[in-house]
Each structure stands twice: as structure tokens, then as C-alpha cells.
Amino acid sequence: MIAKKVLLVGNFGVGKxxxxxxxxLNQFSEDYISTIxxxxxxxVVAYENQEIKLLIWDVAGTSGDEKIPKAYFxxxxxxxxxxxxSREETYSSIDKHLASIKELSGLQNITIVGNKKDLLSKEELETVIDTVSVKIDLITSAKEDDNVEDAFLQLTSQTLK
Structure with a gap:
């Protein structure tokens, strides 16, 4: 079995x-507890006939301008x-965030996930998708368990490239 370190990054309160x-754990809680x-x-996930242990680093959210310690990456x-x-401030400067993550991590491809789709209507969601300046890989809902597994499988596939 191989172990791969993966990061979840983004603003505070986005649902990482x-x-x-x-x-x-296949659990969901409405309670918000800020990661410090x-x-x-x-x-451990099965992917393309191999077992991969994902070490998932839940990096504390930022409000945008704070620097994340390079050691995390x-x-x-x-x-x-x-x-x-549902919060424009979490995606309005997505290009800047991605450039910073790429610089700190050395990774070229970052999986982009829009979460909390359960809070918007289909029309509102389409507007957001059209507004975001980068290609969104998946739209998820942790609450409704929608596309969560797919998002992590896509992340797993990235570890093997």
C-alpha cells in the first residue's frame, strides 16, 4: 500500500x-468548529486495482490574505x-489563491470543488458556475453526500500523476 499526502485548502467556513x-466517517454535523x-x-481507498492510504491534511481556512505555513505543503x-x-467572497479571487497554493506546494493541478450546493437553486448554481474564473471540477454537498466520494477519488487520481 502506498500513502499519499493530500491537502484541502480554502477560506474558512467553506466546508473542508x-x-x-x-x-x-460518513458523518455530517451542522455545528461549525473552526480548524486551528x-x-x-x-x-484507505481502492483506486485502479491498488490501495492508497490518503493522509488528508485539513488546513485551517483563511479569510484570504493570511499566509499558510509552507511546511503544510x-x-x-x-x-x-x-x-x-453560496459565498462570493470565497471564490471571487480564486486565481490569486490558486497561484499561491501552486507556488507553495509545487503542484500544477489543483482539484477545484464548489461545496454547499444544497444552499442554492439550480439557477443560482448555474450563475455561480458561469461567474467563477476557473474550471470547477466538481460541485458537492457534504450535507447531502453529493459528489463527495467523487471529489476524493479525483484527488486520489491526481496523486498518481
Whole structure:
């Protein structure tokens, strides 16, 4: 079995911890508990006939301008940038965030995930998708367990490239 370090990054309150809890424990809580620093979870996934242990680093959210310690990014095989589809401030400067993550991690491809789709109508969601300046890989809902597994499988595939 191979182990791969993966990062979840993005603004505070976008649902990074909720996505991880849903994926690792199949649980969801409405309670918001801010991550301080970094929290590491793990889950073994079967992918393309091999077992991969994902070491999932839940990096504390920022409000945009704070710098994340470079040490968190060292040795990462893949990263997922999560934004909240219902809060424009979490995706309005997505290009700047992605450039910073790429610089710190050395990763070229970042999985882009819009979370909390359960908070918007289909029309509102389409507007957000058209507004975001980068290609969104998946739209998820940790609450409704929608596309969560797919997001982490895409992240797993990134670790093997």
C-alpha cells in the first residue's frame, strides 16, 4: 500500500472539514468548529486495482490574505481547493489563491470543488458556475453526500500523476 499526502485548502467556513468527515466517517454535523492549524485524517481507498492510504491534511481556512505555513505543503501529492458556492467572497479571487497554493506546494493541478450546493437553486448554481474564473471540477454537498466520494477519488487520481 502506498500513502499519499493530500491537502484541502480554502477560506474558512467553506466546508473542508465537513467534506473530510463525510468522506472518512460518513458523518455530517451542522455545528461549525473552526480548524486551528491543521488536522490530519486518513482513509484507505481502492483506486485502479491498488490501495492508497490518503493522509488528508485539513488546513485551517483563511479569510484570504493570511499566509499558510509552507511546511503544510511539503510532500503533498495533490491538493483540493474548496469554495462555498453560496459565498462570493470565497471564490471571487480564486486565481490569486490558486497561484499561491501552486507556488507553495509545487503542484500544477489543483482539484477545484464548489461545496454547499444544497444552499442554492439550480439557477443560482448555474450563475455561480458561469461567474467563477476557473474550471470547477466538481460541485458537492457534504450535507447531502453529493459528489463527495467523487471529489476524493479525483484527488486520489491526481496523486498518481
Amino acid at each position: 472539514t465537513s467534506l473530510i468527515r463525510r468522506f472518512v 492549524g491543521v488536522r490530519v485524517s486518513s482513509k 511539503l510532500g503533498a501529492s495533490a491538493a483540493m481547493f474548496v469554495f462555498d458556492v
